[in-house]
Amino acid sequence: AGAPARRNRGGMARMRRRQRGAAAREDNMSDDDLDEGEDDDEQGSTSTKKSKKQLLKEQKKKDKADARAMEEARREQRKEREKKKEEEWQKKKEAREAEQLKEKQEEEEKKKEAEQQEAEEFDKWKDMFSVSAEGSGELEIEQESQGLLQEFVDYIKAHKVVVLEDLADKFGLHAQEAVNRVEGLEKMGRITGVIDDRGKFIYLTTEEMEKVATFMKRRGRVSIAE
Numbered sequence: 001a002g003a004p005a006r007r008n009r010g011g012m013a014r015m016r017r018r019q020r021g022a023a024a025r026e027d028n029m030s031d032d033d034l035d036e037g038e039d040d041d042e043q044g045s046t047s048t049k050k051s052k053k054q055l056l057k058e059q060k061k062k063d064k065a066d067a068r069a070m071e072e073a074r075r076e077q078r079k080e081r082e083k084k085k086e087e088e089w090q091k092k093k094e095a096r097e098a099e100q101l102k103e104k105q106e107e108e109e110k111k112k113e114a115e116q117q118e119a120e121e122f123d124k125w126k127d128m129f130s131v132s133a134e135g136s137g138e139l140e141i142e143q144e145s146q147g148l149l150q151e152f153v154d155y156i157k158a159h160k161v162v163v164l165e166d167l168a169d170k171f172g173l174h175a176q177e178a179v180n181r182v183e184g185l186e187k188m189g190r191i192t193g194v195i196d197d198r199g200k201f202i203y204l205t206t207e208e209m210e211k212v213a214t215f216m217k218r219r220g221r222v223s224i225a226e
Contacts, residue, residue: 164199
């Protein structure tokens with residue numbers, strides 16, 4: 001009876017040992033699996049962190065590139081505006097210079113025409129007033145002729161109403177020469193007025209001539225006194 005009991009106890013002991021061994025193996029396997037899971041989680045977390053960091057880095061790089069592109073675009077727009085402004089200023093400057101040149105040329109042309117007209121007018125004056133000066137030079141004769149002409153005009157303007165015969169005597173002319181010269185001066189615009197049927201010249205300014213013309217239109221005839 002004692003032998004079977006020992007065998008039973010020995011069998012039970014072996015079973016317990018096997019169970020403990022199996023449990024230990026299971027624990028080891030669980031720990032290994034847990035470690036492997038933790039390793040996988042850590043690898044996944046690290047991978048995610050790396051991915052986010054890379055994305056952030058790429059985004060910053062893209063933002064910088066976009067900012068550079070925008071700044072470059074602004075610079076180009078500024079340059080284009082300044083270029084257009086410069087072109088407009090240059091066009092205005094050229095137009096202004098062209099206008100000034102045109103005005104200068106017109107002034108010079110008018111001056112030449114005035115000088116030519118003055119020379120032609122003086123030639124006519126010389127024909128009206130001949131001066132005989134023995135031994136005098138041409139310049140002296142021209143100056144004297146011009147002086148006589150101005151004296152002739154001033155005399156008429158000062159007296160307003162002159163008898164043409166008296167005017168001829170004053171300047172050593174025949175009566176008809178005095179009439180011709182008065183008419184010539186009228187044509188040149190040096191004097192304005194009218195010659196009446198009694199041989200008088202009435203000097204009138206342009207304004208007075210206009211008033212007389214208006215008066216004559218209303219009255220049909222005007223006397224010297226009027």
